[in-house]
Amino acid sequence: xxxxxxxxxxxxxxxxxxxxxxxxxxxxxNRLYWxxxxxxxxxxxxxxxxxEAQLEKSxxxxxxxxxxxxxxxxxxxxxxxxxxxxxxxxxxxxxxQFFGPGTRLTVL
Amino acid sequence: RKEVEQDPGPFNVPEGATVAFNCTYxxxxxxxxxxYRQDCRKEPKLLxxxxxxxxxxxxFTAQLNRASQYISLLIRDSKLSDSATYxxxxxxxxxxFVFGPGTRLSVLx
Numbered sequence: 504x505x506x507x508x509x510x511x512x513x514x515x516x517x518x519x520x521x522x523x524x525x526x527x528x529x530x531x532x533n534r535l536y537w538x539x540x541x542x543x544x545x546x547x548x549x550x551x552x553x554x555e556a557q558l559e560k561s562x563x564x565x566x567x568x569x570x571x572x573x574x575x576x577x578x579x580x581x582x583x584x585x586x587x588x589x590x591x592x593x594x595x596x597x598x599x600q601f602f603g604p605g606t607r608l609t610v611l
Numbered sequence: 612r613k614e615v616e617q618d619p620g621p622f623n624v625p626e627g628a629t630v631a632f633n634c635t636y637x638x639x640x641x642x643x644x645x646x647y648r649q650d651c652r653k654e655p656k657l658l659x660x661x662x663x664x665x666x667x668x669x670x671f672t673a674q675l676n677r678a679s680q681y682i683s684l685l686i687r688d689s690k691l692s693d694s695a696t697y698x699x700x701x702x703x704x705x706x707x708f709v710f711g712p713g714t715r716l717s718v719l720x
Contacts, residue, residue, distance in 0.1 A: 505654070536706065543619070545698050545710030546655065559706050594654060599645075599708055602654035 505529075507603035509595050515609045516585055523581045524606045526595030535578050536596040537570055539563070540605070546594055552578060585610045612637050615701050617711035625719050628689050632714045634699030635681040643702040644682045646673055648695045649713065655698055658684075689718045 506529045516522050528535050533554045538546035549568070551559040554575035564570075567585075572578040582589055590610045595603040616635045624630045636644075644661035659666065661673040661682045672685040682701075686693055696713040703709070 505656070534706070536708075538710075544712050545615075545700075548707045548709065551706040561707070599702075599706075600657045602656070604654050 505597070505601040505603065507595060507597045507601050509593075509603040509606050511606055512604060513607045513609075515611065517611050518585060518587060520585055521581065521583045522585060522608065523579055524593055524595075524608075526578045526580070526603055527576075528578070528595065528597030528603075529601060530576075532597040532601075533575060534598050535572060536599065537578070537580050538594040538596065538602075540592045540594055541590075546602075549580075582608075587611075614638060614709050615699060615711040617697075617699060617714045619712055619714060621715040621717050623717045623719055624689055626689060626691060628718075629685065629687045630689055630716065631683055631685045632697055632699075632716075633681050633683050634701075634711050634714075635679075636701045636709075637680070638701070638703045639677075639680060641680075641701045641703045644673075644675055645700040645702075645708075646671075646682075646684050647698040647700060647710075649698055650695050655710075658697070686716075689716075691718050691720060694718045 508527045535552040537549040540546045552572040567583045592605040594605045646658040647655040649655040665674040670687045698713045699711045700708045
């Protein structure tokens with residue numbers, strides 16, 4: 504257990520629905536990352552927060568994706584109008600060293 | 612060409628063998644390098660950072676070759692518990708860590 508938690512661990516949704524994932528990083532860490540990982544690939548960077556400020560976003564993060572980190576503590580990642588191609592493991596990392604267990608999203 | 616490349620394997624080796632993986636990167640401005648281990652259906656776990664002078668942690672040795680733009684991971688006296696996927700990650704500035712697709716290792720009894 505790295506001390507990073509993610510909720511939910513699994514999410515099955517129908518195409519077109521909105522989903523929101525939560526990440527609770529290690530409390531004293533001010534850097535938080537979101538990644539997406541599909542089978543047979545390494546994690547792909549989505550976005551980075553330093554405290555509450557979202558400082559970097561990948562081109563992968565289309566306008567259907569939004570992430571927040573209010574008060575610089577937990578973070579949420581929302582996907583609107585989900586598509587089958589969004590099916591993946593969504594990983595949160597506290598600092599660059601500690602990954603959470605991930606949220607596995609399946610879009611039917 | 613992908614920014615970070617790895618041989619996907621699988622590498623099947625007997626217990627006690629020495630095995631080495633390479634990871635090539637395309638951005639010559641890359642500054643930081645890491646090896647992670649990922650077990651099936653689990654999150655990646657940082658194994659070690661890779662320093663310019665090379666570094667060792669027990670049975671694991673990491674090296675960086677800037678001229679040829681690759682990093683390597685050597686595992687000596689491999690154990691059954693070393694079976695996993697080994698991911699390299701490269702940072703070229705900013706906070707975007709680019710991961711390779713991983714190399715799968717199976718250590719056989």
